[in-house]
Amino acid sequence: MKTTKHALIAATLLALTATSLWAANAQPAGIGRHEALRHDLDVPGREVVQVRVDFAPGAAFGMHTHPGIEVAYVLEGSLAYTFEDAPPVTLKAGQSLFIPAGTPHAAHNPGNTPAAELATYLVEKDKPIVALHPAR
Template sequence: MKTIKLVAAALLIAGSGVTPHMAQAQQLGIQRTDLLQHDLDVPGREVVQVRVDFEPGAVAAKHSHPGEEVAYVLEGSLEYQLADRTPVTLKAGETLFIPAGVVHTAKNVGSDKASELATYIVKKGTPLVVPVK
């Protein structure tokens, strides 16, 4: 059953025409919605803004970004684990700065949906999300 869900999700992503940024970031229980992608005045850099919705218990697998991230929790409670640092739990209205290249995870630790607004300042033309094993 799990394999069927994974294949269905892959087919949905492949056939939906989503942007490369969004297609790389979809995971079960997590929905990313691209809101903005715009060049900056700094050569080779762009800003990308996305809304990320987490179902209860959903975890974003270990990953990093090719630039800085500012996470703003819109609703619920999200636990962030940056590298080997102590995890931090943020509630609606709280923010977190994630430096470029820092491996991290995010998990919905509440009983309801949680959402964040993620703003990235990244190298243009590179994958937004870099998975880590």
Template sequence: MKTTRIVTMGALLIAAGFAHPQQQPAAGGIGRTEAMRHDYDDKHDFIQVRVDFGPGAAFPKHTHPGVEVAYVLSGTVEYQLGDQPPVVLKTGDALYIPAGTPHSAKSVGNAAAAELATYIVEKGKPVLVLSK
């Protein structure tokens, strides 16, 4: 059962990443487009969001009430998880972010970047909470 869920999530991740054309980043250099929202089980939702970063754009430190898998669709994105050293991912790289881990992301280099963020989060809670 667990293997089936992992394979299904991987297929959905790839399909959603290629099914949506690149979105133009909104003011501030960040654009978010929800690709899918579905019941995962009685207590969790499965959500996928395409995040588009303008060149040099950064998304501030935040948390999620569940896990996130960030898959870089294009460009280069630097992630800062808690107090760990920054992690730089390029097109095709993915990163697992544990539930409740404060993190931020920014496009590095001179080009725009995009990621597919996949969440399994607690029902009834906001998907994203900005850190203070």
């Protein structure tokens, strides 16, 4: 009984530490992410994930990719998106953007007020939603 209790405590601490490390490494300052939906698609091995991403004034999320397409819909404020191989795009609330699978891109809030987007991903299951992209 004691061994099981100790193992459970150790597993809980390990999970909390891993979550904290992921959050510290994956969440840039001023960025908040809240997963609203995750559901299997009718295509085997694929899922849809919706995430609300909040950007503090001036906050940026550096170059990254996704293992599938992203549709970004700006909920409030304005967001500027930059790409390696395409011109930058700035959107305001009510506008959306289609980002093809694997396309390196970055986003930042150029304004003085908070901004937010609803990111909808149609992605491969069991892969990280965000992969940081090394700078060139």
